[in-house]
Amino acid sequence: MDINALFTDEGLRAFTSTVRDQHMKDATQYGQIADIVRRRLESEKIDGDRWLSKKVRAWKVSRQVRAMEKASKDAASAAEALYATYVNEVLELPQRRALAAARKTERRQNRQAAAGAAVAKSLQKSVTSLSGGPTEVPGQVPQARPAEFVTPDSPWEQWPMASGGDHVAPTRTINDYFPNGGERR
Template identity: 35%
Template sequence: MDIENLMSPEGMRAFTDEQRDTLTTDASQVRQLALIIKARIAQTQIDGDKPWSAKLRAYKVGKQFEQVAKQLEKAAAGCEGINASYKKDVLEVPARRERALERKEQRAEQKMLAKARAKHGITGALAENAHALNAGTGAANPQVNAPAAPPAPQYVNPAPFPMPQAPAQSSSGQISDHFPDISLEAS
């Protein structure tokens, strides 16, 4: 067997097809043998057999043949798995990596475009707000233009009670000046 030919996609496909076909043919032959041997054992009587003993022996031997046939079919399926795994994990890897790199670059480009659009939008909004604040006119945006303050209320009598005059001296004096009834002496 040429290993270089085996490592090509066509060579691996041919090898796995050949092995699969061989194993499935063997499995079908084992099943046919199982039927023939079961029938022959079931009809062979041994001295001292009960009526069902021959069929039980045939069933036991036939079961072993069935297990062999199942294992051969499983091996044939494994050959198909070899080819699928070879294609997926060896042959298609470079193309998958290239597609992944292209998608990554596209995402990076889309992110950069989105950032540029957002930056342009923010810059435009800030310039518009600054222009509105500097010009004194602009859109009626409560975040840009503060609402006008309500007018101050007009009182009829602005000072109904005379305000106390501040003392001429700057110190506040003694506490007894403010509260004459308090005695501060120790008793």
């Protein structure tokens, strides 16, 4: 086999397919041999055997062949893993790196645009606050609603105080805390 052909997609695929098929064929043969060995040993009696000795002996011997079957299946799996790892780590790597670089560039541009927008918004707020507030366009409806002051209906005003007097303290409203009616200047 040409070693340079092994480092191409087609060459490695052909190699791993051949190896996988060979190991799967071996695993099938090992499984058949294990069944034959187990059945043959279960049917043969050796002098001095007890009632379960044949089955235990057959299981111990056939277990070794089953281990060979499992090893062959693992080798077939490893051949497929070799091809998948080669494709992932060698063949597709340049495309993934290019995609990652494009994403990084896009994130960097988005961050710069967001920072620029935040700076522009901050400067606009500064200019607006330093110039005395936003200028009103004639004919434009103001967006803020005037404050509405509602007196609370409290059941506590109906009952006398716990100190024993009939005197009830007046309930405070927002107008007591903000004498100008809550209007901004």
